[in-house]
Amino acid sequence: MTRDELGQALRAIVGPRGVLSRASELLPLSADGLPTYRLPPSLAVLPSTREQVIDVVRVLARERVAFVPRGAGTGLSAGALATDGAVIIGLNRLTRIISIDPVNRLAVVEPGAVNVSLTRAAAAYGLFYAPDPSSQTACTIGGNVAENSGGPHCLKYGVTLNHVVAVTVLLPNGDIVTLGGAEGETPGYDLLGAFVGSEGCFGIALDITVRLVPNPQAVRTMLADFMSIEAGARATSAVIASGILPAAIEMMDGPTIRAVEASIYAAGYPADAEAVLLIELDGLEAGIDDEVRRVQTMCTEAGARTVRIARDDTERARLWQGRKKAFGAMGRVAPALVVQDAVIPRTRLPDVLHTIHEIAARWNIQVCNVFHAGDGNLHPNIAFDPHDADATDRVHHAMREIMRACVDAGGTITGEHGVGLDKLEYMPLIFSPESLDAQCRLRSVFDPERRANPGKVVPVHACREWLASPAARALT
Amino acid sequence: MTADTAVRARATQDVADAVKDAAARRTPLRVVGRGHWLDAGAPASPATPLALDALSGIVAYTPGDLTLTVRAGTTLSDIAAVTAEHGQWLALDPFGTDDGTIGATIATASAGPLAHAFGTPRDAALGLEVVTGDGSIIRTGGRVVKNVAGFDLTRLFTGSWGTLGVITEVTVRLRARPDVDETWVVALAEDDAIGAACRAALGAAAAPIALELVDAPLAAALGLGKSPVMLVRLAGAAAAMHAQRDALRVLGAAAVGPPDVWQRLRAAEPPGSTVLRLSQLPDRIADTWQVAAGRSPSAWRHATPSRGIVRVITTDSGDTAATIARAADGRCTLIAERAPAALWAAGPTPMPNASLAARIRAAFDPAGILNPGLAPDSAPPPATEQTDA
Numbered sequence: 001m002t003r004d005e006l007g008q009a010l011r012a013i014v015g016p017r018g019v020l021s022r023a024s025e026l027l028p029l030s031a032d033g034l035p036t037y038r039l040p041p042s043l044a045v046l047p048s049t050r051e052q053v054i055d056v057v058r059v060l061a062r063e064r065v066a067f068v069p070r071g072a073g074t075g076l077s078a079g080a081l082a083t084d085g086a087v088i089i090g091l092n093r094l095t096r097i098i099s100i101d102p103v104n105r106l107a108v109v110e111p112g113a114v115n116v117s118l119t120r121a122a123a124a125y126g127l128f129y130a131p132d133p134s135s136q137t138a139c140t141i142g143g144n145v146a147e148n149s150g151g152p153h154c155l156k157y158g159v160t161l162n163h164v165v166a167v168t169v170l171l172p173n174g175d176i177v178t179l180g181g182a183e184g185e186t187p188g189y190d191l192l193g194a195f196v197g198s199e200g201c202f203g204i205a206l207d208i209t210v211r212l213v214p215n216p217q218a219v220r221t222m223l224a225d226f227m228s229i230e231a232g233a234r235a236t237s238a239v240i241a242s243g244i245l246p247a248a249i250e251m252m253d254g255p256t257i258r259a260v261e262a263s264i265y266a267a268g269y270p271a272d273a274e275a276v277l278l279i280e281l282d283g284l285e286a287g288i289d290d291e292v293r294r295v296q297t298m299c300t301e302a303g304a305r306t307v308r309i310a311r312d313d314t315e316r317a318r319l320w321q322g323r324k325k326a327f328g329a330m331g332r333v334a335p336a337l338v339v340q341d342a343v344i345p346r347t348r349l350p351d352v353l354h355t356i357h358e359i360a361a362r363w364n365i366q367v368c369n370v371f372h373a374g375d376g377n378l379h380p381n382i383a384f385d386p387h388d389a390d391a392t393d394r395v396h397h398a399m400r401e402i403m404r405a406c407v408d409a410g411g412t413i414t415g416e417h418g419v420g421l422d423k424l425e426y427m428p429l430i431f432s433p434e435s436l437d438a439q440c441r442l443r444s445v446f447d448p449e450r451r452a453n454p455g456k457v458v459p460v461h462a463c464r465e466w467l468a469s470p471a472a473r474a475l476t
Numbered sequence: 477m478t479a480d481t482a483v484r485a486r487a488t489q490d491v492a493d494a495v496k497d498a499a500a501r502r503t504p505l506r507v508v509g510r511g512h513w514l515d516a517g518a519p520a521s522p523a524t525p526l527a528l529d530a531l532s533g534i535v536a537y538t539p540g541d542l543t544l545t546v547r548a549g550t551t552l553s554d555i556a557a558v559t560a561e562h563g564q565w566l567a568l569d570p571f572g573t574d575d576g577t578i579g580a581t582i583a584t585a586s587a588g589p590l591a592h593a594f595g596t597p598r599d600a601a602l603g604l605e606v607v608t609g610d611g612s613i614i615r616t617g618g619r620v621v622k623n624v625a626g627f628d629l630t631r632l633f634t635g636s637w638g639t640l641g642v643i644t645e646v647t648v649r650l651r652a653r654p655d656v657d658e659t660w661v662v663a664l665a666e667d668d669a670i671g672a673a674c675r676a677a678l679g680a681a682a683a684p685i686a687l688e689l690v691d692a693p694l695a696a697a698l699g700l701g702k703s704p705v706m707l708v709r710l711a712g713a714a715a716a717m718h719a720q721r722d723a724l725r726v727l728g729a730a731a732v733g734p735p736d737v738w739q740r741l742r743a744a745e746p747p748g749s750t751v752l753r754l755s756q757l758p759d760r761i762a763d764t765w766q767v768a769a770g771r772s773p774s775a776w777r778h779a780t781p782s783r784g785i786v787r788v789i790t791t792d793s794g795d796t797a798a799t800i801a802r803a804a805d806g807r808c809t810l811i812a813e814r815a816p817a818a819l820w821a822a823g824p825t826p827m828p829n830a831s832l833a834a835r836i837r838a839a840f841d842p843a844g845i846l847n848p849g850l851a852p853d854s855a856p857p858p859a860t861e862q863t864d865a
Contacts, residue, residue, distance in 0.1 A: 103758075104757045104758050147624065154622070159622065159624075161598075162595065162599055179829070182757065183755075184756045184808055185809055187811050188827045188828055189632060189636055189833050190585070190631045190635050191829055191833070192631075193632065193634070194632045197624050197628050201627075237540055242652070243563065245651075286720065287712065287713050287716025287719070288716075290713060290715040343618075345538060346540065372622075410620070412618040414623075414624050415620070417624070418624055419624075419625060419626065431615065432615065434612040435614040435616070436626070437614075439626050441840065442627050442836070444839065445832060445839055
């Protein structure tokens with residue numbers, strides 16, 4: 001089948017406005033949240049109903065065409081990009097919240113439901129959906145499942161994996177299976193656990209059942225500012241080691257603070273500080289102010305100049321906005337941004353941050369650090385001008401060195417953004433050939449033809465039995 | 477070594493050698509933790525034991541990171557001892573005793589009352605070292621608390637009953653031990669009231685780390701009086717305790733329970749018991765509780781209401797279990813932790829996604845030598861090894 005014939009076949013399912021084929025139409029789908037990659041798909045299909053998704057995937061299965069499931073395209077690993085001219089299946093028209101069961105604290109959503117829309121819908125019952133990536137106002141729950149997304153509050157509440165109860169999956173061959181289940185335990189292998197975080201390589205989630213969490217009785221949000229990033233890191237380590245489990249501990253360094261304060265997202269962070277910690281405690285009203293005082297003392301002992309407690313919801317929202325929109329604020333600094341997502345053991349925060357600073361100085365670049373300090377999940381990011389070849393080269397060298405430093409400290413290469421294309425080259429740093437091959441074996445169970453999001457997550461040369469997939473060439 | 481000589485591994489390489497050898501000869505292996513095998517009467521086929529009890533000890537522990545890496549044969553009591561020195565704990569309390577190994581706990585995904593607040597082994601496991609069925613030594617996950625690098629083999633091996641690979645090393649997330657840890661016993665009225673009691677307990681302005689319902693006969697066996705009871709384990713900073721105790725008053729009069737009440741509950745089942753787990757949505761707990769009652773006065777029941785799970789323990793010859801299994805059909809999910817041969821003979825309940833499961837099994841254990849006959853390879857799960865009991 002030629003590309004035009006395939007386009008016709010897909011239009012017959014989704015209607016004329018559901019298939020994009022012109023280069024200008026496909027341009028927005030050729031990148032995700034990471035501006036350094038650009039790969040246009042051969043076609044994009046935008047089904048509006050579950051039945052259309054199923055029909056589309058079955059046509060692609062019949063024609064042995066590779067496809068990439070895509071939500072809002074806010075990912076930061078170039079994971080939702082089409083390699084080798086695959087077809088993008090955009091799921092962001094399937095936005096329905098199918099049901100909310102407030103008694104059992106469960107919700108069933110379509111894959112394109114926007115993360116924050118679920119929390120808004122659940123608010124009427126005093127419940128919320130805990131995973132809260134910074135892109136939560138745009139990103140989809142289907143995308144969150146694919147990436148096993150985190151967010152600031154996963155320090156206490158856990159990541160997407162811990163909140164997904166069941167998923168109805170459309171396998172790449174068109175079969176439909178239910179993984180997990182809300183009505184009691186599921187015997188057998190934890191296929192649901194294997195599916196969450198599989199980056200679109202195991203199939204498409206048609207509906208997702210998630211847990212909702214009761215709103216905490218009390219919330220206290222604090223901002224501590226420091227004259228060095230190491231002092232902020234010491235405060236973080238002290239709080240974690242103390243046994244207090246905050247809902248979130250987020251750190252921003254001086255360059256980030258200044259970028260945020262100069263932007264429309266200005267949150268009132270002290271612009272002369274070299275680090276701020278945004279710490280949120282939540283739980284029962286009883287005892288929470290006691291914990292606030294203990295955290296305050298630990299911050300002060302680590303060198304905090306001031307520790308401020310948000311007086312009301314407005315101030316809390318403003319403090320959080322600065323954090324959640326920090327990457328957006330970087331747009332003021334330079335047109336392109338690279339961001340890493342390494343996780344390190346929490347006791348290593350001060351020395352790894354110091355190393356990152358040294359690497360940046362050596363390559364003469366400006367690294368901004370805004371990250372989930374409580375988890376040890378770093379997001380060193382560099383704003384740069386992609387038209388400056390020398391700068392771009394230095395940025396990439398520095399990023400590789402930073403990743404190595406994190407791995408050498410006992411860390412991992414990605415905590416919540418996924419491997420996608422961006423971190424493929426780092427996978428052999430943390431996994432042996434045998435370990436990568438085991439991951440390939442699991443993928444082949446779900447997708448023997450490797451047509452679902454081909455070329456992502458595991459470097460193909462790591463798969464012993466890998467043969468050049470006909471699917472990857474079908475449309476070239 | 478011959479096919480029927482037991483192997484006692486002291487290092488991962490020993491495991492890899494034994495598995496490779498068994499794969500070449502196509503002789504099945506039975507993976508054993510502490511060797512406390514419980515005969516479930518299940519139709520598990522005979523196999524050469526591969527003992528991991530000597531593959532034990534701490535590999536890495538940095539208290540400030542709240543993570544711990546240990547060899548698979550390390551017992552839960554050894555983990556408790558080493559972490560307690562730093563005011564920390566591994567918040568997993570599978571049924572049985574702390575003589576069981578961490579490898580078996582992860583391999584069987586066994587959880588106890590603490591799962592109410594802290595989840596099950598899938599929530600605690602951060603990374604594994606595993607010998608797969610072809611003798612390859614692989615690593616999954618990592619040693620940090622957040623990790624999405626690659627496909628999640630950690631979750632796949634957790635609860636796979638050693639049928640996909642032999643877990644040789646485990647990294648888990650630890651938690652700080654609370655300042656105060658106390659258990660309250662609330663006597664409840666008759667069974668009819670348990671639905672209301674569960675709703676009240678789950679809705680109370682308290683954050684218990686365990687909340688377990690115990691029926692009257694089991695309560696009596698545990699020395700907790702003659703009526704059904706709710707066990708409420710409160711923990712946290714001292715400043716937060718007073719208000720939580722107050723909030724529990726909605727349930728009725730509460731008395732402080734004996735400090736070892738949880739150990740007693742976990743070890744309650746007499747040798748040779750049949751143990752079944754029934755589950756449904758949490759708001760169906762009263763119905764599931766009724767299903768679990770069967771018709772036999774010799775059955776004990778306890779439940780984790782927030783998870784919708786009721787556990788039944790019975791010592792009779794099998795009639796009770798068979799009755800309960802029939803009653804459960806279509807009303808709730810039945811998982812047999814330990815069951816008599818008669819129940820297995822009644823025919824396997826179909827596993828969900830059997831074809832995917834079979835392909836996974838073939839991908840990781842192509843020779844079919846690892847724990848043949850054990851769940852989830854066969855159904856229903858015979859559970860011959862309850863956390864190594």
